[in-house]
Amino acid sequence: MKTFLAFVLAVLGGTLAAQTWAMQQADPTTTGGQTYSGGGWNLGYHFNCNASNVTVTHLAACSPSAGTRIVTLWDSTTQGVIGQVTTANGAAGAWRTGALATPVTLVNGRNYVVAVLTDTTHGYYGITNTANAVWHPTSGPILHQGDKWVSTTNPNTYPTSSSGASWWHFGLADIGYTTGPAVSASTNSINLGTTPQGTPGTAVSYTISGSQLSTFTTITAPTGVNVSFSQSSGYAQSIQYNTFPSYTNVTIWARLTGATAGTVTGNITHTSTGATSANVAVSGTVTGPTISTSTSSLNLGSTPQGTPGSAVSYTVSGSALTGPTTITAPAGVEVSFSSSTGFTNAITINTWPTLHQHAVYARPDRHHRRHGQRYGNITHASSGATVNVAVTGTVTPPTITPLNRRDQPGQYAPGHTRQRRLQFLGSALSGATDHRAHRR
Numbered sequence: 001m002k003t004f005l006a007f008v009l010a011v012l013g014g015t016l017a018a019q020t021w022a023m024q025q026a027d028p029t030t031t032g033g034q035t036y037s038g039g040g041w042n043l044g045y046h047f048n049c050n051a052s053n054v055t056v057t058h059l060a061a062c063s064p065s066a067g068t069r070i071v072t073l074w075d076s077t078t079q080g081v082i083g084q085v086t087t088a089n090g091a092a093g094a095w096r097t098g099a100l101a102t103p104v105t106l107v108n109g110r111n112y113v114v115a116v117l118t119d120t121t122h123g124y125y126g127i128t129n130t131a132n133a134v135w136h137p138t139s140g141p142i143l144h145q146g147d148k149w150v151s152t153t154n155p156n157t158y159p160t161s162s163s164g165a166s167w168w169h170f171g172l173a174d175i176g177y178t179t180g181p182a183v184s185a186s187t188n189s190i191n192l193g194t195t196p197q198g199t200p201g202t203a204v205s206y207t208i209s210g211s212q213l214s215t216f217t218t219i220t221a222p223t224g225v226n227v228s229f230s231q232s233s234g235y236a237q238s239i240q241y242n243t244f245p246s247y248t249n250v251t252i253w254a255r256l257t258g259a260t261a262g263t264v265t266g267n268i269t270h271t272s273t274g275a276t277s278a279n280v281a282v283s284g285t286v287t288g289p290t291i292s293t294s295t296s297s298l299n300l301g302s303t304p305q306g307t308p309g310s311a312v313s314y315t316v317s318g319s320a321l322t323g324p325t326t327i328t329a330p331a332g333v334e335v336s337f338s339s340s341t342g343f344t345n346a347i348t349i350n351t352w353p354t355l356h357q358h359a360v361y362a363r364p365d366r367h368h369r370r371h372g373q374r375y376g377n378i379t380h381a382s383s384g385a386t387v388n389v390a391v392t393g394t395v396t397p398p399t400i401t402p403l404n405r406r407d408q409p410g411q412y413a414p415g416h417t418r419q420r421r422l423q424f425l426g427s428a429l430s431g432a433t434d435h436r437a438h439r440r
Contacts, residue, residue: 021060022047022142023174024134025095028062032131033172035064037123042159043171044115046076046148049106051141051179052211055276056104058176059085060097061116064123069096069116070155071173073104075188076111079158082188097176102267102279105184106177107209113148116173117155127169135168141179144168181212181275186249192225192256192264192284196320198353201256203231206280208252213244213272219252222266225282228253244272254282261288261320289385291318291325294357298378300333300364300393309364311339314389316380318355323383325349327360330376333391334365352382364393 029035059071067090073083083104090096106112118124127135136144147167148159163170186207195201210217219239221227226235231253241250256264264286267279294315303309318325326348329335334343339361349358362378377388 020141020178021174021176022137022144023169023172025060025062025174026132026134027093028125028127028172029093031127031134033125033127035123036126039118039120039122039124040153041124041149041151041170042072042115042117042155042157043124043149044113044147044159044173045169045171046111046113046145046159046162047175048111048143048145049108049141050139050143052108052209053179053182053184053276054106054108054141054177055179055182055184056083056100056106056175056177058097058099059083059087059114060095060174060176061087061090062093062095062125062172062174063090063116063118064093064125065121066090066092067122069118069122071098071114071116072155073175074113074115074158076113080188081156082112084155095174103276104188105182105276105278107184107186111145113159114173114175115148115159116171117153118171119153124170125172126167127172129166129168131168141177142175147171178276181210181214181272183208183210183213183217183270183272183275183278185270185278185280187280189281189283190254192254192282194285194287195256195258196353197258197261197286197288198320198322199258200226200235201258201284201286203228203253203255205231205251205253207249208241208270208278209246209248209250210241210244210272210275211246213246213275215244215273217241217244217270217272220269220271221254222264222268222282224257224260224262224264224286225254225266225268225284226257227268254280256284256286258286261286287320289318289320289322289382291316291321291355291380291382291385291387293317293380293387293389295389297390297392298362300362300391302394302396303364305395305397308343309393309395311336311343311361311363313339313359313361315357315359316349316355317357318382318385319353321352321355321382321385323352325352325355325380325382328379328381329362329365330378330391332365332395333362333376333378333393335378336361362389362391364395 061069069087083100085098087096087098150159228234264284271277328346336342
């Protein structure tokens with residue numbers, strides 16, 4: 001086993017020299033381990049962090065068969081994954097390791113679980129409480145608390161079960177960590193929610209701690225996110241905390257800037273020269289300008305030509321608007337903000353960024369001299385947003401209808417003049433009516 005460790009150190013160029021391994025990369029075959037067949041589990045152990053400045057940089061696994069393994073680290077409180085690696089290829093019976101892309105600084109006093117995913121072809125080791133005490137550290141930065149396992153084929157599934165005090169390990173999985181100057185965060189990710197474009201989002205808080213630092217800590221947010229030490233003011237993309245060598249539970253507030261529509265992702269970094277840094281992943285969404293109407297269509301009914309029709313109302317709303325909203329009616333239709341006056345073909349709402357249920361009235365245009373059906377869209381446009389309301393309606397043409405169309409029966413003597421009174425009904429007339437008689 002010593003030969004194997006020397007080989008690993010040579011291959012990795014000494015990168016393991018700075019690591020402390022909680023289980024000391026012990027050889028299970030010489031320290032009380034037992035070999036089992038089968039698999040289909042996440043197998044590992046749970047532990048307590050018993051010191052500040054403990055940063056996990058590597059995860060490892062030992063297996064009775066060759067190959068790579070997936071090793072995962074969870075926070076026991078949230079049961080969320082905080083680190084995961086696919087190890088390098090390893091020989092049967094050997095430890096194989098993988099470096100975390102982002103080292104994880106543990107919180108003093110908090111519990112964690114590390115486990116390796118096994119399948120039916122791998123087999124695994126088991127360590128009972130009668131094995132060498134190297135498998136059960138009870139002092140120092142890492143305090144072993146017992147085995148953890150769950151039946152699964154998903155490496156992200158948190159191990160919820162334990163085999164009891166008689167078993168120290170199934171797996172085997174382990175953590176490689178460093179101690180020294182470090183910055184840590186109370187969480188590894190935050191969701192900043194959703195905000196309209198042009199409006200800063202709701203602030204979300206977390207805390208950071210630092211120890212053995214030789215200089216200040218810089219907190220830098222990704223594009224689209226600002227940070228501050230205050231919930232209500234002082235937001236910037238980068239801020240600086242000037243206390244060192246140590247501080248505890250300093251509150252950081254983060255929020256979306258709302259500057260650009262789209263999905264926001266990235267890491268808030270927390271760095272101090274010479275110290276292990278901490279990242280907090282952020283996610284959020286900035287919605288672009290939107291306009292909505294209370295209906296998608298209007299029926300303006302029927303009205304005689306030359307007569308204004310009855311007004312029909314609806315409402316317009318908007319969010320994240322960056323300018324006024326112009327409402328334009330199609331030919332033969334007019335709009336207004338009043339049910340009785342101010343009708344024209346286009347009107348403007350000068351309210352932004354938020355527009356809440358603004359009433360609009362539409363009616364057939366009384367000045368439009370063409371009769372027939374009215375079709376088209378009332379458009380509602382603001383920079384980056386448009387919505388239409390389809391309109392239909394009818395303007396009826398002028399009509400003249402005689403009330404008595406023919407003479408009553410009877411005889412008239414030759415040479416006598418016959419007179420009678422004619423009556424007509426007319427609608428939508430735009431001028432004088434010419435009555436002419438035709439002799440039959």
